[in-house]
Amino acid sequence: MELTARELAVVGALQDGLALVPRPYRALGESIGLDEAEVIDVIASLQRDGVIKRLGVVVRHRALGMTANAMVVWDVPDDRVDEVGAWLGVQPDVTLCYRRPRRPPSWLYNLFCMIHGREREAVRARIHALRESAPLQDIPYAVLFSNRCFKQRGARYRFDGEGEREG
Amino acid sequence: MKADQREVGVRGPVAARGGTSQSARPRRVLDALDRAIVNRLQDGIAVEARPFATCAAELGIDEASLVRRIEGLLADGVLTRFGPMYDAERLGGAFSLCAMAVPAERFDDVAEVVNGFPEVAHNYERAHRLNMWFVVGAGSRADVDRVVAAIAAETGIEVVDLPKIEEFFVGLRLEV
Numbered sequence A: 001m002e003l004t005a006r007e008l009a010v011v012g013a014l015q016d017g018l019a020l021v022p023r024p025y026r027a028l029g030e031s032i033g034l035d036e037a038e039v040i041d042v043i044a045s046l047q048r049d050g051v052i053k054r055l056g057v058v059v060r061h062r063a064l065g066m067t068a069n070a071m072v073v074w075d076v077p078d079d080r081v082d083e084v085g086a087w088l089g090v091q092p093d094v095t096l097c098y099r100r101p102r103r104p105p106s107w108l109y110n111l112f113c114m115i116h117g118r119e120r121e122a123v124r125a126r127i128h129a130l131r132e133s134a135p136l137q138d139i140p141y142a143v144l145f146s147n148r149c150f151k152q153r154g155a156r157y158r159f160d161g162e163g164e165r166e167g
Numbered sequence B: 001m002k003a004d005q006r007e008v009g010v011r012g013p014v015a016a017r018g019g020t021s022q023s024a025r026p027r028r029v030l031d032a033l034d035r036a037i038v039n040r041l042q043d044g045i046a047v048e049a050r051p052f053a054t055c056a057a058e059l060g061i062d063e064a065s066l067v068r069r070i071e072g073l074l075a076d077g078v079l080t081r082f083g084p085m086y087d088a089e090r091l092g093g094a095f096s097l098c099a100m101a102v103p104a105e106r107f108d109d110v111a112e113v114v115n116g117f118p119e120v121a122h123n124y125e126r127a128h129r130l131n132m133w134f135v136v137g138a139g140s141r142a143d144v145d146r147v148v149a150a151i152a153a154e155t156g157i158e159v160v161d162l163p164k165i166e167e168f169f170v171g172l173r174l175e176v
Helices: A005-016 A024-032 A036-048 A078-089 A120-132 B032-041 B051-059 B063-075 B104-115 B141-155
Strands: A052-056 A068-074 A094-099 A111-117 A141-151 A156-158 A164-166 B083-086 B094-100 B120-126 B132-138 B160-162
Touching: A005 A024, A005 A036, A005 B083, A024 A036, A024 B051, A036 A052, A068 A120, A078 A094, A078 A111, A111 A120, A120 A141, B032 B051, B032 B063, B051 B063, B094 B141, B104 B120, B104 B132, B104 B141, B132 B141
Parallel strands: none
Antiparallel strands: A052 B083, A068 A111, A068 A141, A094 A111, A141 B120, A156 A164, B094 B132, B094 B160, B120 B132
16 A cells, blocks of 8 residues: 555654653654654554554564474365464464465465474474364374574565665 | 564574574563563554553553563563564565475575575574575565575575465464
């Protein structure tokens, strides 16, 4: 979607995060010449449009010892993938759930989810429980644990040529 | 992944080859209040004049204490920066999860080539025939295609390109 100049200014000012001060939206507005109410208005509207999902934090799971993460992929019949994906997404410890294309012969799985945990055993137990559940019984799957992380950061991308965003 | 949604962003000097940059940091032990704060903040703060005061009241502490705790959690690397989670695609970006089957003896060299592209994020070695997994993010689908083709050309290895077709709802939070 196209952002207005005012929205772009707010998105730009948010790139380094929100100041940890009692009135963070006022502080943000001061840097771009908007008052607090205008900033709140713009952010609320970006949230309604789904551009901003929420204002908050992301837990750096590795810093908390959540070092086991498995990508679990499933080969779900195409006519069931919406139903199975909707169910899988809301299961405990499932942090992401996407449908992606098959690329035969290199890749045959069409439903992806991520499961995080402190130890591989806990993650394995979780996967086992999912496999026993009715929606996933008899569905071919593969578990891809991560061995090493070479580059972990949010996608940084540019817009308006005036800097990078982390999102 | 919401990495497409990339949702996650870990700030700071990363791209540590051959290991995780985070694991070098001494781990902070969270007390009960830290955990309550982390769990609460993952749900997001309100867009209102004094969001930390509202949040602090819910947690039964004062605003200044909450701000100090958040500062500590950020400084210790438990939390990434305090700010917006964008839906990157709605901002106009395009993303794809990509995978390659890299011969073991070439793995580090290929990782260096792949990570050298600024459009590449979240590069993981995974235990599978397709053993290198990363996200390509660029301004448009055509730009993603160009990066994918360039990686394949530079490495001589097929890049299996798996863009998101549909994202299913997830809670987006990790209970600590």
